[in-house]
Amino acid sequence: MIHSILEKKSLTKEDVLFLLQTKGQYVEDLFSYAASIKEKYIGKKVVLRGLIEFSNICEKDCYYCGIRKGNKSVSRFNVTDKDILEAVQFAYENDYGSLALQSGELQSKTFTNRVACLLKEIDKLSKGTLGVTLSCGEQTEETYQRWFDAGAHRYLLRIETSNKELYQKIHPHNELHRFNKRIACLESLQKVGFQTGTGVMIGLPFQTIENLAEDLLFMQTIDIDMCGMGPYLLHEDTPLAKYSTSILPLTTRLELSLKMVAILRILMKDINIAATTALQAIEAKAREKAVEIGANVLMPNITPGFHRNNYNLYQNKPRTTGNFERDGEHLQDTTFGNAQIIYGKRGDSLHYFGREVTTN
Numbered sequence: 001m002i003h004s005i006l007e008k009k010s011l012t013k014e015d016v017l018f019l020l021q022t023k024g025q026y027v028e029d030l031f032s033y034a035a036s037i038k039e040k041y042i043g044k045k046v047v048l049r050g051l052i053e054f055s056n057i058c059e060k061d062c063y064y065c066g067i068r069k070g071n072k073s074v075s076r077f078n079v080t081d082k083d084i085l086e087a088v089q090f091a092y093e094n095d096y097g098s099l100a101l102q103s104g105e106l107q108s109k110t111f112t113n114r115v116a117c118l119l120k121e122i123d124k125l126s127k128g129t130l131g132v133t134l135s136c137g138e139q140t141e142e143t144y145q146r147w148f149d150a151g152a153h154r155y156l157l158r159i160e161t162s163n164k165e166l167y168q169k170i171h172p173h174n175e176l177h178r179f180n181k182r183i184a185c186l187e188s189l190q191k192v193g194f195q196t197g198t199g200v201m202i203g204l205p206f207q208t209i210e211n212l213a214e215d216l217l218f219m220q221t222i223d224i225d226m227c228g229m230g231p232y233l234l235h236e237d238t239p240l241a242k243y244s245t246s247i248l249p250l251t252t253r254l255e256l257s258l259k260m261v262a263i264l265r266i267l268m269k270d271i272n273i274a275a276t277t278a279l280q281a282i283e284a285k286a287r288e289k290a291v292e293i294g295a296n297v298l299m300p301n302i303t304p305g306f307h308r309n310n311y312n313l314y315q316n317k318p319r320t321t322g323n324f325e326r327d328g329e330h331l332q333d334t335t336f337g338n339a340q341i342i343y344g345k346r347g348d349s350l351h352y353f354g355r356e357v358t359t360n
Ligand code: 5AD
Pocket: 064, 065, 066, 158, 160, 200, 201, 230, 231, 232, 233, 234, 235, 278, 313, 314
């Protein structure tokens, strides 16, 4: 019976709800079907983005996030340009193929200029060969264009939840935290020409299984090229911490997150899906599992070691685990989970190029 749903040409909200709620053998069926779709459209492969979390200074106050502006117990940092470029050099020499630059959100001229300059330096350093994903929050369309022109070609901006009411429950109610603005930013990114990624947190307080089904269909409707999503994890110094007793158990959040990855792979066969660090925070091998059932992007953290402890979006964020994340060490791994690690390729979203061909 589950196969008649899995093999449908397009899934309805009811189908997605059914798949999210499967138990026992049906979960295995869902996972192995998603794995077969990944194998067919992507191959048993995973591509890398060397992740540089270059600043935790943020002007936003999101109720879930450990580096929110209002958290006074965070020690704020800005990795120097020199240290960023050293990390870039490491990724370049070790054949990562791509970088992801992530930071807290600032819209100041100083910040947007700095990112533009860094992008040009990165382009020079890698002779234009490294792929660059940016994840620096909401910006004006002009800024997105400028960063695109300076050499970035992918952008991740999680919608966090596609449900406006829930969005308002997990964010302050002011101009800096508008749901409609976030949607407009995703539209701007697509218009500028970025491979555009979004994602959600899974297991948030107040979130329903319907919300999650709608999140998946939202991603399909707006036709994203990439996705990064993972379990919501509590951070004590945040307003949402007070709901700690009413959220789903960790193991349930993990299972739901894996189901979300599997279902998204079935819905959007050729997009890039990340196996996120938040999965690993619940279970050491959860990213491997995500890669087996649909994810194809891994983001090893190559932020200089002395800054890593301060980018705590949530508690128990993994630090230096596995061969990848060891500072300065050359990569030796050839596989991750059941996937072959692809070195030296940018690993762009096939979906993006597919769309370009069909719409131009
Ligand atoms: N739990 C899980 N993910 C979180 N993020 C921020 N705070 C948390 C948390 N407490 C995620 C958000 C954001 C990304 C950078 O990190 O989805 O977009």
